[in-house]
Amino acid sequence: MSNKAARNLFIYGxxxxxAIFIVLTIDTMxxxxxxxxxxxxxxxxxxxVWHKYDCIxxxxxxxxxxxxxxxxxxxxxxxxxxxxxxFLMDPKSVNPKASMPKLGISSQEADNLIAFLDWISKVDTxxxxxxxxLATAAGIAGKELSAGQKVYQTQNCSNCHMINxxxxxxxxxxxxxxxxxxKAWLIGHFKDPKAYVPNSAMPAYGYLSEEExxxxxxxxxxxx
Amino acid sequence: MTIKYESQKIAQNFYTFAVLLFLVQVVVGIIxxxxxxxxxxxxxxxxxxxxxxxxAMVVWLLxxxxxxxxxxxxxxxxxxxxxxxMANFQxxxxxxxxxxVVLGYIWMGINPQANSTTLFSTGILNExxxxxxxxxxxxxxxxxxxxxxxxxxxxxxxxxxxWTGIQGTLLGGLTxxxxxxxPGMFYTKNMVKDQFWWWWVxxxxxxxxxxxxxxxxxxxxxxxxxxxxxxxxxxxxxxxVGLVMxxxxxxxxxxxxxxxxxxxxxxxxxxxxxxxxxxxxxxVWDAFRTTRETRVVTNKAGLYYTVAHAIFNFVxxxxxxxxxxxxxxxxxTHGTQITxxxxxxxxxxxYVLLVLAMIYITLPAIRGVKEFxxxxxxxxxxxxxxxMIFIVLTITGAxxxQTYMERLMGLDYVAVKANYNLWxxxxxxxxxxxxxxxxxxxxxxxxxxxxxxxxxAAPAPExx
Numbered sequence: 001m002s003n004k005a006a007r008n009l010f011i012y013g014x015x016x017x018x019a020i021f022i023v024l025t026i027d028t029m030x031x032x033x034x035x036x037x038x039x040x041x042x043x044x045x046x047x048x049v050w051h052k053y054d055c056i057x058x059x060x061x062x063x064x065x066x067x068x069x070x071x072x073x074x075x076x077x078x079x080x081x082x083x084x085x086x087f088l089m090d091p092k093s094v095n096p097k098a099s100m101p102k103l104g105i106s107s108q109e110a111d112n113l114i115a116f117l118d119w120i121s122k123v124d125t126x127x128x129x130x131x132x133x134l135a136t137a138a139g140i141a142g143k144e145l146s147a148g149q150k151v152y153q154t155q156n157c158s159n160c161h162m163i164n165x166x167x168x169x170x171x172x173x174x175x176x177x178x179x180x181x182x183k184a185w186l187i188g189h190f191k192d193p194k195a196y197v198p199n200s201a202m203p204a205y206g207y208l209s210e211e212e213x214x215x216x217x218x219x220x221x222x223x224x
Numbered sequence: 225m226t227i228k229y230e231s232q233k234i235a236q237n238f239y240t241f242a243v244l245l246f247l248v249q250v251v252v253g254i255i256x257x258x259x260x261x262x263x264x265x266x267x268x269x270x271x272x273x274x275x276x277x278x279x280a281m282v283v284w285l286l287x288x289x290x291x292x293x294x295x296x297x298x299x300x301x302x303x304x305x306x307x308x309x310m311a312n313f314q315x316x317x318x319x320x321x322x323x324x325v326v327l328g329y330i331w332m333g334i335n336p337q338a339n340s341t342t343l344f345s346t347g348i349l350n351e352x353x354x355x356x357x358x359x360x361x362x363x364x365x366x367x368x369x370x371x372x373x374x375x376x377x378x379x380x381x382x383x384x385x386x387w388t389g390i391q392g393t394l395l396g397g398l399t400x401x402x403x404x405x406x407p408g409m410f411y412t413k414n415m416v417k418d419q420f421w422w423w424w425v426x427x428x429x430x431x432x433x434x435x436x437x438x439x440x441x442x443x444x445x446x447x448x449x450x451x452x453x454x455x456x457x458x459x460x461x462x463x464x465v466g467l468v469m470x471x472x473x474x475x476x477x478x479x480x481x482x483x484x485x486x487x488x489x490x491x492x493x494x495x496x497x498x499x500x501x502x503x504x505x506x507x508v509w510d511a512f513r514t515t516r517e518t519r520v521v522t523n524k525a526g527l528y529y530t531v532a533h534a535i536f537n538f539v540x541x542x543x544x545x546x547x548x549x550x551x552x553x554x555x556x557t558h559g560t561q562i563t564x565x566x567x568x569x570x571x572x573x574x575y576v577l578l579v580l581a582m583i584y585i586t587l588p589a590i591r592g593v594k595e596f597x598x599x600x601x602x603x604x605x606x607x608x609x610x611x612m613i614f615i616v617l618t619i620t621g622a623x624x625x626q627t628y629m630e631r632l633m634g635l636d637y638v639a640v641k642a643n644y645n646l647w648x649x650x651x652x653x654x655x656x657x658x659x660x661x662x663x664x665x666x667x668x669x670x671x672x673x674x675x676x677x678x679x680x681a682a683p684a685p686e687x688x
Contacts, residue, residue, distance in 0.1 A: 001459070003455060003458055006463060009462070017473040020473075020474065021473050024477075024489075027486075028485050028486055028489075029417070032414060032416055035486075036416060047415060048341050051341065051347060053336055054272075054332075054357065056353065057269075057271020058270050061415070062484065063558040063559030064419055064422075066270070101269050120415060125482045128558065129482075129558075132631065
């Protein structure tokens, strides 16, 4: 092959593949609206908050970004909105161990940002992120769960709390909570967290039946 | 090698700025590495430090390539640069813009509320999109700078109309680079579109235009260090950059698996991106085949860096990229430290070593020396390269642990980062200091090269 032929192959071949790329791009652009919810003013305002504080400088979203803080794609599904709002406005007041700085995010900005994160959580990402193979259970494999453990699972407590190394670091660890709190405190706290822990962002669980609350509390008390 | 045209010396301004920014990049990188262990220890948050780290990198590599281009085009076209004052102006305008942008990042770091979004819908100090954090006004200034740079070089070629394969490909690559900056310069309300077009910039830069530039400069460097015939080296250059485009353009799809775009990208991206290492392997073969036939080498350091560039371009960009490019794997590794590991070795191999090689090949001529004491060059090369290999191994280890424990097992992100990966962060910081040591030796060498007495006797011709 002569140099001129090689050069022409390079130039025309590149243009050929670029043309295919353009066609696929146009097709993709046309399909995007159907793959996500409608973008409201609030969602867009939230996106602008995301950019203003350069959240992607620490976090990832849709898996892209800086690999320093957790991915935000499904955060609006995993954490209660009230928790997110409180955390965004003053992280360490909610979780003293949080590394996230206090950036001066206003109440309005927080609301908008949460609307944006809610939108992101509903984008069709071809199934990303995949569900973990080992479920985030309460660390007891192969045995029949107790009544209290079942409540713990159905309420998804491990999204925020850790027992025996499994679960989240958002809220306090519960591995030895039975040595710290008694039954009365625990039931009162489940019904109204803020009355027992100032600045708490934990949702209230008073809607559970008396039986469920008792079983859950018995489980907590057993964690010595 | 000596310079034929005085205007080739303009490259030195660009090289000096590049070298200083390289030093800044690495110092800031160590701060970032420490923040993985102690997030609150510094006055600026991680996101600002990271922006400084990656922006310093992109700018110094670009500025280094600009210097190299001014040198190459003048020589290949057999004439003085069309306008030295324009090149000087472009240089100082770039330095000023970069300085203002950096000050803006620091200001925003200290006072986040200063990053108002009323103008252009994007932040006035920081756009809040990684790698392209520079605000819109800076984008415009950068475009002007690049246009002046391209214009000056194209006018130089038109003076003698001596189009060589090397400079044609180099300028072509730079033009694509300039065009591909534009997709990042508009605001969209849709985050999926935002990331789609962002990848047009980033992928078509580092896996497109920049590799074309690397292919052209590799041919130039092989020609200058080994005396290989132009026709041979240019033909293989066309093969390499052709394969880069044939695999890399549709290979962009490997960034479109999970961001909200249609699923056909898993097929398109998966197949084409798996082939992206092929042109890089051809470059390695090309470098070895060429150097094996060489008898006399005056610039050993230059040749070292040239061959090392070809090798680590393949290992970092090619191998470390291909291990997680298939959707079946990437589903689990996307957004983990595996990506960072690939990024560090890819940039070091494909572009850091490229600019350093060009400096070692062209700087002696600019400084007016035929030979120079290369001991610092070799020292810094080994300190940097070995440190970077170990940095990348620690990040790869951290990425494997993260993929297994966080993604596959479902453990908490923070717990995995702070507990299971802690020792990887400690080792990485240590190797980072090793890398910095290598950079410091290189910076000293850069400023001293050609200004010390020449070596005592020329070595006997190499028997290969």
